[in-house]
Amino acid sequence: MPSLSSIRPASHNKETSAVESEIVVLTPALRAFARRFVRNDDDVDDLVQETLLKALNSLHLYHPGTSLKSWLFTILRNTFCTNYRRKQREPTGVDAAMEQIAIAPTQEWALKERELQHAMALLSEDRRRALTLVAAGTSYEDAARMCGCRIGTLKSRVSRARESLQSLLGNHLSD
Numbered sequence: 202m203p204s205l206s207s208i209r210p211a212s213h214n215k216e217t218s219a220v221e222s223e224i225v226v227l228t229p230a231l232r233a234f235a236r237r238f239v240r241n242d243d244d245v246d247d248l249v250q251e252t253l254l255k256a257l258n259s260l261h262l263y264h265p266g267t268s269l270k271s272w273l274f275t276i277l278r279n280t281f282c283t284n285y286r287r288k289q290r291e292p293t294g295v296d297a298a299m300e301q302i303a304i305a306p307t308q309e310w311a312l313k314e315r316e317l318q319h320a321m322a323l324l325s326e327d328r329r330r331a332l333t334l335v336a337a338g339t340s341y342e343d344a345a346r347m348c349g350c351r352i353g354t355l356k357s358r359v360s361r362a363r364e365s366l367q368s369l370l371g372n373h374l375s376d
Contacts, residue, residue: 217260223269224256234274238281248284252277283340320369328362335359 228249235248255276256263263272321329327348334344335355345355 216265220260220263220265220269221257224253224273227270227273228253230270231273231277234277235281238278248277248281251284252280255280279340279342283338287338316370317366320366323369324362324365328358328365331355331358332362332366 231249231252232245235245235252239245239248252273256273259276263269321332324332331344331348334347335341339347341352341355345352348355348358350358
């Protein structure tokens with residue numbers, strides 16, 4: 202009699218293959234949906250490719266019987282939003298070149314970095330981890346999963362961490 206572990210992968214592979222086949226069928230719909238966010242064909246291809254990669258890597262999180270199309274569209278939308286927020290934080294073109302030309306003295310930045318590190322060390326571990334993950338560009342959903350909490354709890358931790366840092370750095374700078 203075969204063991205349960207030898208049976209489970211076979212059925213899992215059939216389910217996975219069926220879902221993967223359905224994903225292939227839904228790819229044109231993903232491309233059409235991506236056009237709502239970006240106009241350039243290359244950007245559409247990049248967004249769809251990144252969405253498919255995330256979907257295939259997270260296939261174990263998909264619940265059969267739910268709408269695969271909605272799941273994929275949500276991944277695409279969240280991917281676009283994450284990339285958009287990241288691009289807003291990162292200067293491009295002339296702005297990036299100007300930043301490289303006008304660099305503040307390193308001593309001032311080193312002092313600010315030490316002040317920030319000290320303030321971060323005063324935060325609770327939960328708040329520090331939540332803020333660090335979100336500041337690094339991790340989506341709230343992924344950060345909540347990594348912290349083992351609900352998304353509302355994570356957002357609350359990030360908000361409180363920001364308030365604490367503002368207070369700590371504001372008070373320290375006024376000394």
